[in-house]
Amino acid sequence: MKTVLIGAGNVATHLGEALQKAGNEILQVWSRTRTSAETLADRLGCPWTTDIEQLTPEGEMYLFCVGDAVLESLAHQVYSVLEALGTEGGDGETGRLALFVHTAGSMSQDVLPAPRRGVMYPMQTFSRKRQVDFAEIPIFVESRTDEERLMMMAELISNRVWVLDEENRRYLHLAAVFACNFTNHMYDLSARLLAERGIPFSVLLPLIDETARKVHEMSPREAQTGPAVRHDMNVIGKHVDMLSDPMVKEIYTLMSDSIYDKLRPNED
Amino acid sequence: MKTVLIGAGNVATHLGEALQKAGNEILQVWSRTRTSAETLADRLGCPWTTDIEQLTPEGEMYLFCVGDAVLESLAHQVYSVLEALGTEGGDGETGRLALFVHTAGSMSQDVLPAPRRGVMYPMQTFSRKRQVDFAEIPIFVESRTDEERLMMMAELISNRVWVLDEENRRYLHLAAVFACNFTNHMYDLSARLLAERGIPFSVLLPLIDETARKVHEMSPREAQTGPAVRHDMNVIGKHVDMLSDPMVKEIYTLMSDSIYDKLRPNED
Numbered sequence: 369m370k371t372v373l374i375g376a377g378n379v380a381t382h383l384g385e386a387l388q389k390a391g392n393e394i395l396q397v398w399s400r401t402r403t404s405a406e407t408l409a410d411r412l413g414c415p416w417t418t419d420i421e422q423l424t425p426e427g428e429m430y431l432f433c434v435g436d437a438v439l440e441s442l443a444h445q446v447y448s449v450l451e452a453l454g455t456e457g458g459d460g461e462t463g464r465l466a467l468f469v470h471t472a473g474s475m476s477q478d479v480l481p482a483p484r485r486g487v488m489y490p491m492q493t494f495s496r497k498r499q500v501d502f503a504e505i506p507i508f509v510e511s512r513t514d515e516e517r518l519m520m521m522a523e524l525i526s527n528r529v530w531v532l533d534e535e536n537r538r539y540l541h542l543a544a545v546f547a548c549n550f551t552n553h554m555y556d557l558s559a560r561l562l563a564e565r566g567i568p569f570s571v572l573l574p575l576i577d578e579t580a581r582k583v584h585e586m587s588p589r590e591a592q593t594g595p596a597v598r599h600d601m602n603v604i605g606k607h608v609d610m611l612s613d614p615m616v617k618e619i620y621t622l623m624s625d626s627i628y629d630k631l632r633p634n635e636d
Numbered sequence: 637m638k639t640v641l642i643g644a645g646n647v648a649t650h651l652g653e654a655l656q657k658a659g660n661e662i663l664q665v666w667s668r669t670r671t672s673a674e675t676l677a678d679r680l681g682c683p684w685t686t687d688i689e690q691l692t693p694e695g696e697m698y699l700f701c702v703g704d705a706v707l708e709s710l711a712h713q714v715y716s717v718l719e720a721l722g723t724e725g726g727d728g729e730t731g732r733l734a735l736f737v738h739t740a741g742s743m744s745q746d747v748l749p750a751p752r753r754g755v756m757y758p759m760q761t762f763s764r765k766r767q768v769d770f771a772e773i774p775i776f777v778e779s780r781t782d783e784e785r786l787m788m789m790a791e792l793i794s795n796r797v798w799v800l801d802e803e804n805r806r807y808l809h810l811a812a813v814f815a816c817n818f819t820n821h822m823y824d825l826s827a828r829l830l831a832e833r834g835i836p837f838s839v840l841l842p843l844i845d846e847t848a849r850k851v852h853e854m855s856p857r858e859a860q861t862g863p864a865v866r867h868d869m870n871v872i873g874k875h876v877d878m879l880s881d882p883m884v885k886e887i888y889t890l891m892s893d894s895i896y897d898k899l900r901p902n903e904d
Contacts, residue, residue, distance in 0.1 A: 435868060474874055474875070491840075491843055492842065493862075505842060530839075539833045542875050543830050543840060544826070544840065545863065545888075547847070548843050548844070549891075551822045552850075553898075554814045555819070555851050557898075558815040558856075559855060565808075567811075572811060573851070573852060574760065575761065575815055576815050576819070577848055578768065579761055579816045579820055580844050580845055583820070584841060586765060586766070587827060588824035588827050588837075589824055589827070592821065593646065594817030596817060597817070600705055603742050607742070610810055626825075626883050627817070630824065
């Protein structure tokens with residue numbers, strides 16, 4: 369499908385590259401920021417613009433990879449521009465309708481104004497610096513009008529594609545915030561603690577890796593170890609005293625309470 | 637070294653097996669619980685007891701793998717028994733002193749009453765069901781009397797052995813609680829959210845793996861993604877509304893505040 373990328377951040381970069389590799393032509397990149405637009409367009413070897421009025425009406429798919437806060441208004445702007453060119457009404461010059469697709473976990477397909485619309489949510493943490501293997505990334509698809517077409521496209525880039533409705537997708541996104549964003553913040557807090565003592569963060573990597581590997585074989589509930597699940601108030605008290613940052617202290621206490629609240633103590 | 641294991645939990649099991657494999661003779665296992673003592677002794681092919689009075693005085697090392705709460709009193713009991721047998725005074729029948737070692741991250745070597753004492757802290761999350769490769773596990777050693785001996789022994793089972801003093805070890809343990817125990821709890825909370833919707837936890841594994849892999853290449857600070865670091869109050873508000881458990885709601889809010897507090901927003 370001839371694709372126009374709206375957005376040039378982490379998701380647009382990785383998804384754009386994967387789509388291109390799978391044979392989709394990327395016609396153009398739009399971003400509010402000139403540098404981002406230019407950088408991604410260079411990587412993809414396609415034109416770019418920061419001006420919505422300059423968007424090509426030739427796209428078969430307009431793929432929105434932008435923050436939730438701007439998605440709806442941006443999609444309306446893009447639709448108006450295409451409509452003015454007679455491309456979106458279905459009886460314009462080209463006689464066809466473009467498909468509008470967004471990639472957000474927590475947004476309805478109906479924030480998109482185009483009659484043909486859908487969602488393609490890749491559940492992964494993307495950073496521009498790091499290559500990802502899209503084949504392993506679960507993609508969740510929803511579309512009232514183009515489910516099959518989106519499924520086919522998603523299956524070109526990933527081996528793990530599911531149809532999932534909006535409500536379930538919202539819960540999946542919420543779960544992903546815990547499993548990824550909050551987990552990474554735990555890594556960050558531990559890195560800061562070690563940095564204060566001059567200990568390199570790399571000493572924690574075997575522990576971090578094993579913690580992730582364990583839940584491939586047992587449930588997180590079974591995998592839980594540490595002072596909180598043992599209700600070891602001696603260690604917990606000392607740890608709280610050692611933390612100087614009040615918010616981090618509060619996190620330690622709340623997490624320990626929650627672990628104890630959710631789990632029976634393990635024998636140790 | 638002829639070793640007596642005090643404790644038969646996860647740490648005792650994995651460390652006992654690694655020490656035996658490296659050529660140390662395990663003389664005996666003690667545990668308060670008969671089943672635990674018997675199970676581990678079976679795995680190691682050695683005698684067991686639940687009676688401190690029945691401990692063999694032949695150990696060159698008494699290795700305490702027990703909860704922090706009972707460590708000190710247990711070590712004193714063991715020492716009294718050996719002392720009564722004339723083994724610990726240094727001028728008893730055997731003329732030697734046994735080495736007392738514990739494996740706790742947050743306890744001083746001086747909770748051990750024996751004149752020869754030290755700490756060997758393996759920083760890993762152990763579950764009995766799961767094999768671990770001890771070679772990759774960082775071990776932190778401290779001993780006023782037997783540093784070299786403990787280093788040599790630790791190096792027989794791991795490629796990552798460091799000498800680390802008590803205060804730094806305490807911070808390391810604290811950091812490990814964030815990087816492992818709290819991280820695993822995040823996995824658990826996400827698993828519970830998905831279970832409520834009938835979605836299998838396994839869909840999150842590629843995300844969990846990538847989150848762990850990323851911090852091998854960049855700092856957790858650089859790796860942070862998600863609504864909190866973008867300060868996407870729209871998504872954050874919806875997520876908080878979706879959570880029914882008040883404690884989990886509080887965790888979501890506090891973690892999001894902390895991420896935003898610690899990091900400048902990334903462009904997306």
